[in-house]
Amino acid sequence: MDSWKTPARSCCPSCAYRMTPEVSSKSPQDFPSVVVVGLGKKNAGVNGQENWNEDKENIRAAVAVGCRQIQDLEIPCVEVDPCGDAQAAAEGAVLGLHEYNELKQKKKPVVTPQLHGSAGSEAWQKGVIYAEGQNLARYLMEAPANYITPIKFAEYIEQKLGNFASNVKVHIRPESWIATQQMGAFLSVAKGSAEPPIFLEIHYLGGANANDSPLVFVGKGVTFDSGGISLKPSSGMDAMRADMGGAATVCSAIVTAAALNLPLNIIGLAPLCENMPxxxxxxxxxxxxxxxxxxxxxxxTDAEGRLLLADALCYAHNFNARAIVNAATLTGAMDVALGSAATGVFTNSSWLWNHLYEASIVTGDRVWRMPLFEHYTKQVTDCPLADLSNIGKYSRAGGACTAAAFLKEFVTAPHWAHLDIAGVMANKDEVPYLRKGMAGRPTRTLVEFAARLSQDSPNPK
Structure with a gap:
């Protein structure tokens, strides 16, 4: 195969090696443990059918598999060959080794991946930061709901941002503040739970001017969703600890942006509560x-996420945003439509869509554009008692689309995107460099999008 890739010698060793004369000339003692992995077709590039960079995806998958083999051998350190793309290799290593076992007495051995050699060290470190950002979201989504309550979620993010205090401000807004903001839709969901709601507001000031228009991220933060009075089936309800995946991904993206010192301003908004009967x-x-x-x-009452987002989106308009991007595990219909292959994106801006799409090709965490037709708006505005119904009048038909149409009623900004991440919330075995469990998607795509936006004109047309 023209695509065998090489790891390198490791401090306690492990890694794959390119099958070349240079490697074969080394003595076996130089490589006490070696994992050899295949990288598929050489120079595959962007696959237009799959909508991702196949080289990067192959590297992520191969390095993840190799590192897990080392972990099974209980070797604490692995040096990884850059495989031609040090950032992708780092992402594969760090994402592939992550596992939530905080509450188990017996844990897998910790393996520390390192870059072999100095070539590509900056790209490697960037990949580590990207992957750690997604792992932060995975951690928050996987943790039990009694460990990640609204206030604990907010405090954990505040702690993670503590290293960047010079250009980050975190406001943990209590229920009394939410009431003064007249966020009646949000509060109506929260009132069923004994856990008080929190409105988390993050300001990352990385731009040259603190007054530059920010990118605004909004994330649905239902830390446990029972469905409320419209109670969900008990089977699988435990997974609803991750119904704050929108908040987890956008907040983790901001932590990552701060770690990368991205040169733009970002505001993060996360309405946090439980939905309980x-x-x-x-x-x-x-x-x-x-x-x-x-x-x-x-x-x-199980269509509660859009109630939180309605108020948060209204509040987002206070900031003269360059773009508003919200993420939410909003509808089972999105899972039915796309499964775990891609995040569904509903947007009123082709400029914004293009940026998200281009970012997703690089990260391999794909997005797919969905319709925002007036056809769906009529289904939520045709309501007997109020301006809007929180579900479409044809119930499940086009459920992801009617949910997006509902949100659009609270948006006047010219550049807005709604990311329905319900289908990508968890990983079974679809993404080879993620273990089974909550996926933390699409954190890296949000980070890459922000990084690209930071190089763009501050005033999109």
């Missing part, structure tokens, strides 16, 4: 009022 919970047919004054008939 109780005597105070929303009831089907209740009408609540959002921050912009629009009334919403709550026909299904």
């Amino acid at each position: 109780s005597g105070k919970a929303n009831k089907p047919g209740d009408v609540v009022r959002a921050k912009n004054g629009k009334t919403i008939q709550v026909d299904n």
Whole structure:
């Protein structure tokens, strides 16, 4: 094969080696443990059918598999050949070794991946930072709901941003502040739980001027979603600890942007609460009022994420944003439509779509554009008791699209995108460099998008 790739000698050793005369001339003692991995077709480049860079994906997958083999041998350190793309190799190593075992007495041995040699060291470090960002989101999404409550989520992110205090401000807004902001839709969801809601607001000031228009990220932060009075089936409900995946990914993206010192301003907004049944919970047919004054008939209390986002999106318009991007594990319909292959993107801006799409090709964490037709808007505005219903009048038909149409009613910004990440919330075995569990997607795509935006004109047309 013309694509065998080489690891390199390791401090306690491990890695794959290119099958070349140079390697074969070494003595076996130089390489106590070696993993050889195949990288597929050489110079495969961007695959237009798959919408990703095949070389980068092959490297991520191969390095992840190799590092896991080393972990199984209980070798604590592995040196990784850059494989022609040190950033992708680092991402594969760091993502592939991650596993949530915080609460187990018996843990897998910790393996530290390092770059073999000095060539590509900056790209390697960049890849480590990207991957650690996604792993942060995976950690938050995987942790049990009694460990990651709204306040604990906010405090954990605040702690992670503590190293960047010079250009980061974190505001953990309590319920009283939320009430003064007239976020009635958000509060209506939160009132069913004994856990108080939190509105997390992050300001990363990386731009040359603190007054430069920011990129605004908004993430749905339901730290546990029972469905409320419209109760979910008990089977699989434990996975709803990750219903704050939108908040986890956007906050992790900001932590990563700060670590990379990206030269742009970013604001992160995360409405955090639980959706629980109780005597105070929303009831089907209740009408609540959002921050912009629009009334919403709550026909299904399990369509709660859009209520949080409605108020957060209204608030996002206070910042004269370059673009507003929200992420949410919003609809099961998105999982039905695309499965785990890609995040569904609904946007009113082709400029914004192009940036997200180009970023996803690089990261391999793909996006796919979905429709925002007026056809769907009519299905949420045709409501007997209020301005809007929180579900489409044809119930499940086009559910991801009607949810996006609902959100659009709270957006006036010219560059807005809604990312429905329900389908990519968890990984079974689809992404070879992620273990089974919560996926933390699309954190790296958000980071790459922000990095590309930082090189763009601050005032898109």
